[in-house]
Amino acid sequence: xxxxxxxxxxxxxxxxxxxxxxxxxxxxxxxxxxxxxxxxxxxxxxxxxxxxxxxxxxxxxxxxxxxxxxxxxxxxxxxxxxxxxxxxxxxxxxxxxxxxxxxxxxxxxxxxxxxxxxxxxxxxxxxxxxxxx
Amino acid sequence: xxxxxxxxxxxxxxxxxxxxxxxxxxxxxxxxxxxxxxxxxxxxxxxxxxxxxxxxxxxxxxxxxxxxxxxxxxxxxxxxxxxxxxxxxxxxxxxxxxxxxxxxxxxxxxxxxxxxxxxxxxxxxxxxxxxxxxxxx
Numbered sequence: 635x636x637x638x639x640x641x642x643x644x645x646x647x648x649x650x651x652x653x654x655x656x657x658x659x660x661x662x663x664x665x666x667x668x669x670x671x672x673x674x675x676x677x678x679x680x681x682x683x684x685x686x687x688x689x690x691x692x693x694x695x696x697x698x699x700x701x702x703x704x705x706x707x708x709x710x711x712x713x714x715x716x717x718x719x720x721x722x723x724x725x726x727x728x729x730x731x732x733x734x735x736x737x738x739x740x741x742x743x744x745x746x747x748x749x750x751x752x753x754x755x756x757x758x759x760x761x762x763x764x765x766x767x
Numbered sequence: 768x769x770x771x772x773x774x775x776x777x778x779x780x781x782x783x784x785x786x787x788x789x790x791x792x793x794x795x796x797x798x799x800x801x802x803x804x805x806x807x808x809x810x811x812x813x814x815x816x817x818x819x820x821x822x823x824x825x826x827x828x829x830x831x832x833x834x835x836x837x838x839x840x841x842x843x844x845x846x847x848x849x850x851x852x853x854x855x856x857x858x859x860x861x862x863x864x865x866x867x868x869x870x871x872x873x874x875x876x877x878x879x880x881x882x883x884x885x886x887x888x889x890x891x892x893x894x895x896x897x898x899x900x901x902x903x904x
Contacts, residue, residue, distance in 0.1 A: 637836075638836075641836065641838070644838070686807060689804050689807055689809070690804075690805070690807070692804055692838045693801055693802075693804035693805035694805075695836065695838055696797070696800070696801035696804065696836075696837055696838050697801050697805065698836075699833065699836035699837055700794070700797065700798055700801060700837075702836075703785075703794070703833055706785075707785040709785075709791070710785055710790055710791050710794050711791075712791060712794060712795035712798055716791060716792070716795040717795055717798060717799055717802075719795065720792070720795035720796040720798070720799045720902075721799045723796065723881075723883075723900075723902035723903075724770075724772060724796060724799055724800075724881050724900070724902055725879075725881075725900065726881070726900035726901075730902075751802075752799060752802075
């Protein structure tokens with residue numbers, strides 16, 4: 635229920651705003667101000683903070699939905715090989731068309747690094763594809 | 768710039784139905800998106816509303832609760848999109864839903880665009896001059 639309420643609130647848009655008083659590290663505030671002013675990464679430090687907060691909350695909601703789905707449908711839970719293939723496909727990575735190679739790389743890397751990410755698998759598969767010096 | 772991930776009809780169908788042969792494949796892609804959002808990567812999954820119509824995705828229906836919870840945004844068929852989509856349909860003769868996908872692609876800003884689709888050929892055609900990544904399912 636909490637997750638659904640968070641999701642509803644995220645859907646409500648950003649027309650209504652509120653002043654808020656948050657204590658954040660001074661150095662972080664100054665870094666954000668500098669990044670906005672000198673690098674133009676957002677229209678304001680407030681916009682930067684809002685975007686980052688929204689992205690984090692969206693990730694939390696998505697992961698909660700996925701975790702709930704995996705609990706109900708264990709066969710839908712992707713393994714590391716599935717995730718490496720999906721990451722390659724979304725990025726148009728050259729190895730996206732070689733799922734067998736990615737699955738093999740996932741098995742190899744998971745042996746020594748059980749917390750490996752899909753990007754780690756892609757990197758390992760790329761390295762394995764290089765000709766030996 | 769935001770990485771835009773656009774779903775076609777079959778991707779939507781596969782996501783909804785745990786018994787669909789491509790369900791785990793599309794769920795894997797959703798999982799990668801969720802993980803990237805968690806790492807503050809700018810990435811957004813969208814569904815053109817005409818695709819939603821074709822797929823029968825009614826956001827008020829309990830049958831669609833799982834896709835509804837995945838923060839997949841509607842890309843509406845507004846006046847400008849309808850004009851672009853009509854032009855695509857007239858030139859290429861693809862479905863209304865695929866024409867709307869083309870309009871979404873062509874109106875997107877210059878970030879990375881990935882289309883999750885069972886029909887890579889049509890997606891490349893509706894994209895026109897726009898450079899896209901096709902994730903074939």
